Amino acid sequence: MLSLHDAAFVAGAARLADLPADYGREVAFTGRSNAGKSSALNRLTGQAGLARVSKTPGRTQQLNVFALDGGHRLIDLPGYGYAKVPEALRRRFAGLLEGYLHNRQSLCGLVLLADIRQGLKDEDQNLVRARGDIPILILLSKADKLSRGGQKARVLAVAKTVPEHCYVLPFSAHTGDGVDEARNRVEAFLRDGAR
Ligand SMILES: Nc1nc2c(ncn2[C@@H]2O[C@H](COP(=O)(O)OP(=O)(O)OP(=O)(O)O)[C@@H](O)[C@H]2O)c(=O)[nH]1
Ligand SMILES: [Mg+2]
Structure with missing residues (x-):
């Protein structure tokens, strides 16, 4: 049975050509720099x-590639949008990400991480709209920084601004809030993915 707990590191790809062959199904973790993508991946796989x-x-x-049973994969992507990342690096990441997100056939679902205190920025919204063909799980990360009431308000506010193929959930890699539901959803993407 498919379980994110079986994830094992395969390789890092500095170029799209270095990725594993584009077949089967994979789910990628995307979002702004420092949003908590790698932390979420660790928490969802139960491997610190x-x-x-x-x-x-x-x-x-x-692009860090993790293999799951049955030929499925998880991909940890470099973040976008952080002003303090040197310009040359930002441009390289942006090119890599765009190439990946637009061309990868095996991409069957996305996990978009965004700091719950900041919500979705223009780049996040553009991404959500660019991939209307696959389900997107939006994890509002670092939820431990807000009260329960604050979390609910943020989730409602974000949910109003995104299209139907998105599902919004508060998430904390630190406390484990939202982890079980997020894991179930990612496993479902891989099982019944859009492709
Ligand atoms: N309070 C809190 N901090 C978190 C949480 N998740 C991640 N962080 C912190 O946020 C920082 C960035 O986490 P990463 O998981 O490296 O973020 P990333 O999105 O992979 O960052 P890049 O790879 O640089 O794009 C670290 O200092 C984490 O400890 C969380 O749930 N709660
Ligand atoms: Mg990371």
Whole structure:
């Protein structure tokens, strides 16, 4: 049976050509730099050290590939949008991400991380609209920074602004809030994915 707990690191791809062959199904973790993508991946797989986490934005500099049973994959993507990441690096990430998000046939679902205190920025909204063909799980991360009431208000506010193929959930890699539901959804993407 498919379980995110079986994830194992395969390789980092600095170029799209270095990715595994484009067949089967994969789910990618995307969002702004420092949003908590790698932390979410670790929490959802139950493996604390699987993807590298850092206080310094721009930590994930490659497309990191994790294999699951049955030929499925998870992909940890470099973040976008952080002003303090050097311009050359930002441009390289942006090119990589655009190429990946627009051309990858095996991409059957996305997990979009956004800090619950900031909500969705223009880049996040553009991404959501660019991929109307696949389900998107929006995890409002670092939910531990807000009260329960604050979390609910943020979720409602964000849910109003996104199209139907998106599902919004408060999430904390630190406390584990939202982890079980997020894991179920990602496993469902891989099982019944849009492609
Ligand atoms: N309070 C709190 N902090 C978090 C949570 N998740 C991640 N962080 C912190 O946010 C920072 C960035 O986390 P990462 O998981 O490396 O973020 P990322 O999106 O992978 O970052 P890049 O790879 O640089 O794009 C780290 O200092 C984490 O400890 C959370 O649920 N709660
Ligand atoms: Mg990362």
